[in-house]
Amino acid sequence: MASGSQLEAIKGAKVLMVGAGGIGCELLKTLALSGFQDIHIIDMDTIEVSNLNRQFLFRQCHVGQSKAKVARDAVLKFRPHINITPYHANVKDPEFNVEFFKQFNVVLNGLDNLDARRHVNRLCLAAEVPLVESGTTGFLGQVTVHVKGKTECYECQPKPTPKTYPVCTITSTPSKFVHCIVWAKDLLFAKLFGDKNQENDLNVRSNDGTNLTAPTEDVFERRTDEDPEQYARKIYDHVFGYNIEIALANEETWKNRNKPRPLYVRDVLPDNLIQQNGSLENCVTEESVVSSMLSLGLKNPQDIWSLSENSRIFLEALRLFIEKRQKDVGNLTFDKDDQLAVEFVTAAANIRASSFGISLHSLFEAKGIAGNIVHAVATTNAIIAGLIVIEAIKILQGDFENCRMTYCLEHPSRKMLLMPVQPFEANKSCYVCSETPLILEINTRTSKLRDFVEKIAKNKLGMNSPMIMHGSTLIFEAGDDLEEDVAANYALNIDKALAELPAPVTSGTVLTVEDLRQELSCNINIKHREEFDEEKEPDGLVLVGWIAPTQKDTRLVSNGESTSTAHPAVTEMVENSDEVGIAPAKPGTKRKLSEMSEITDNVHDITPRSSRDVNDQVNPQEVEDDNDDVDDDIVILDENPETRKKKRLQ
Numbered sequence: 190m191a192s193g194s195q196l197e198a199i200k201g202a203k204v205l206m207v208g209a210g211g212i213g214c215e216l217l218k219t220l221a222l223s224g225f226q227d228i229h230i231i232d233m234d235t236i237e238v239s240n241l242n243r244q245f246l247f248r249q250c251h252v253g254q255s256k257a258k259v260a261r262d263a264v265l266k267f268r269p270h271i272n273i274t275p276y277h278a279n280v281k282d283p284e285f286n287v288e289f290f291k292q293f294n295v296v297l298n299g300l301d302n303l304d305a306r307r308h309v310n311r312l313c314l315a316a317e318v319p320l321v322e323s324g325t326t327g328f329l330g331q332v333t334v335h336v337k338g339k340t341e342c343y344e345c346q347p348k349p350t351p352k353t354y355p356v357c358t359i360t361s362t363p364s365k366f367v368h369c370i371v372w373a374k375d376l377l378f379a380k381l382f383g384d385k386n387q388e389n390d391l392n393v394r395s396n397d398g399t400n401l402t403a404p405t406e407d408v409f410e411r412r413t414d415e416d417p418e419q420y421a422r423k424i425y426d427h428v429f430g431y432n433i434e435i436a437l438a439n440e441e442t443w444k445n446r447n448k449p450r451p452l453y454v455r456d457v458l459p460d461n462l463i464q465q466n467g468s469l470e471n472c473v474t475e476e477s478v479v480s481s482m483l484s485l486g487l488k489n490p491q492d493i494w495s496l497s498e499n500s501r502i503f504l505e506a507l508r509l510f511i512e513k514r515q516k517d518v519g520n521l522t523f524d525k526d527d528q529l530a531v532e533f534v535t536a537a538a539n540i541r542a543s544s545f546g547i548s549l550h551s552l553f554e555a556k557g558i559a560g561n562i563v564h565a566v567a568t569t570n571a572i573i574a575g576l577i578v579i580e581a582i583k584i585l586q587g588d589f590e591n592c593r594m595t596y597c598l599e600h601p602s603r604k605m606l607l608m609p610v611q612p613f614e615a616n617k618s619c620y621v622c623s624e625t626p627l628i629l630e631i632n633t634r635t636s637k638l639r640d641f642v643e644k645i646a647k648n649k650l651g652m653n654s655p656m657i658m659h660g661s662t663l664i665f666e667a668g669d670d671l672e673e674d675v676a677a678n679y680a681l682n683i684d685k686a687l688a689e690l691p692a693p694v695t696s697g698t699v700l701t702v703e704d705l706r707q708e709l710s711c712n713i714n715i716k717h718r719e720e721f722d723e724e725k726e727p728d729g730l731v732l733v734g735w736i737a738p739t740q741k742d743t744r745l746v747s748n749g750e751s752t753s754t755a756h757p758a759v760t761e762m763v764e765n766s767d768e769v770g771i772a773p774a775k776p777g778t779k780r781k782l783s784e785m786s787e788i789t790d791n792v793h794d795i796t797p798r799s800s801r802d803v804n805d806q807v808n809p810q811e812v813e814d815d816n817d818d819v820d821d822d823i824v825i826l827d828e829n830p831e832t833r834k835k836k837r838l839q
């Protein structure tokens with residue numbers, strides 16, 4: 190029960206909730222029941238059947254309708270006199286600018302992706318509105334508080350990106366099922382059904398990097414008169430047979446590894462099965478979903494199919510894509526909710542796994558791995574929503590001293606299931622909330638303006654509409670509303686090397702990169718560097734001072750079935766007691782928890798270092814880690830312990 194002063198703060202508050210999904214539904218209910226009277230909700234989604242098990246404000250009849258609007262209507266039924274303003278929109282839309290944010294006393298996030306979280310963080314900083322962030326994954330969850338000038342911002346610490354795998358592991362030497370999934374999903378599926386113009390490493394490469402199977406590239410191109418079944422068998426033989434033979438020819442690779450077995454349709458499927466197609470009549474479910482499992486009479490997604498069953502599914506799914514989903518072919522990216530895509534990827538991954546002596550998995554398991562799924566727990570969302578409201582009330586009362594970041598654990602530790610941690614001071618070199626310039630080492634003679642825009646401004650700095658300035662000269666800006674001659678001028682320059690721009694960018698140049706919508710501006714000092722290590726610096730540039738995502742994080746952390754950011758480091762430290770590696774004394778090294786006593790006198794001092802966003806896809810093109818997909822040994826990287834050292838708020 191709220192005290193008098195709390196009620197006063199609650200009643201006078203205007204709050205913005207971003208996201209009306211798993212956490213958002215719980216949050217809206219708790220806000221309304223706690224006495225909040227003026228709540229605005231932004232959510233860009235419509236309700237799906239899969240949301241109904243935990244997003245309890247929604248019913249079957251609401252499927253297809255705006256989450257924000259239905260959530261408002263549902264809550265008004267039991268709290269009719271409060272004001273709830275819904276926006277069925279993307280929080281990144283220009284209407285939600287700094288002025289819009291300024292009208293709120295606090296912003297509460299129930300989002301599921303890093304991109305939107307970073308955007309909201311920047312707007313909250315610019316509008317000077319406190320932010321309460323949250324996320325859950327299964328039984329794990331966390332709530333963090335970010336107040337400009339008082340605590341760190343959401344981006345002060347690295348946010349890990351999903352684990353990536355070396356290209357060669359995926360294309361040539363898989364040793365785990367997840368490698369086969371990445372191959373099936375990001376290479377084979379993308380090659381067959383995705384954008385034809387995308388670069389794709391599907392074909393086996395020789396030692397010198399040339400594409401050995403390049404002349405047969407057309408294998409993947411289906412002739413208009415080509416029979417879909419024959420085409421499917423040709424693809425099978427090419428990727429599981431021929432490509433493996435090519436790989437085997439490179440004997441060096443197999444000196445210390447088990448050799449894979451080439452698989453051809455004729456060896457795997459007896460003649461009578463090759464001829465035996467699925468039934469096209471039976472391939473469509475009641476919800477008109479095309480399914481090869483259904484067409485072949487395989488019903489249980491938890492069964493592990495044999496090699497021959499996987500081969501039949503592979504051929505059948507490929508045929509169904511051609512015959513029933515032709516209009517999608519060429520535009521698809523893998524989607525865990527696309528039944529036929531999941532069937533195809535499961536079968537392809539299993540056939541490859543079989544070839545490499547890796548154990549096979551069921552469709553259910555494969556879907557979980559391919560879609561980065563951690564099943565949502567409604568209770569965790571409810572607990573987290575309660576904690577968000579508790580922190581929001583403290584903020585509204587101006588009681589920043591008592592604000593806590595709280596971690597919800599899977600198992601009680603020291604009899605605590607909820608672990609409060611004092612918020613930390615801002616990272617003084619955070620490029621988002623401090624004005625510290627970044628340094629960019631880049632080959633200014635070979636790198637183009639396009640590289641700078643895409644790799645630095647958009648990918649690394651997370652800007653949506655970057656503007657790049659060299660002193661007072663504007664050298665690039667993004668946007669659909671540019672005048673023709675201005676756009677033409679940018680188009681002319683975008684593929685020029687940095688040093689060849691009309692205002693040349695060379696060593697010593699300071700570029701200013703700005704995103705007006707996020708009110709974020711940072712200076713980048715350019716340092717020309719001739720060469721880069723292809724393995725360690727695959728981007729061909731190094732951004733010093735940028736808070737790089739860590740990729741060693743081990744838990745999938747999501748809000749609902751997809752994403753969020755938690756600080757599993759804290760969770761694991763507590764759960765795994767002294768077996769856990771923690772923030773290193775030297776970059777990249779580990780220390781045991783027992784050594785932490787110097788830094789921490791109690792559990793509240795444990796520094797959460799990392800979080801993870803799992804909505805993004807595993808990307809085989811990036812070269813990094815090759816660990817287990819669920820690796821319990823947490824490593825917390827800290828490139829510069831001095832600058833990153835966190836201080837407790839006094």
Ligand SMILES: Nc1ncnc2c1ncn2[C@@H]1O[C@H](COP(=O)(O)OP(=O)(O)OP(=O)(O)O)[C@@H](O)[C@H]1O
Pocket residue numbers: 207208209210211212213231232233234239240256278279280281299300301302305747748749750751752
């Ligand atoms: N940029 C954005 N603008 C507005 N709303 C967003 C944005 N990004 C994500 N969201 C919303 O945040 C909510 C997150 O909720 P949740 O994690 O439960 O995901 P979900 O999509 O409802 O469920 P699932 O992904 O598990 O099927 C979603 O309703 C989603 O629409």
Ligand SMILES: [Zn+2]
Pocket residue numbers: 341342343344345346615616619620621622623
């Ligand atoms: Zn910051």
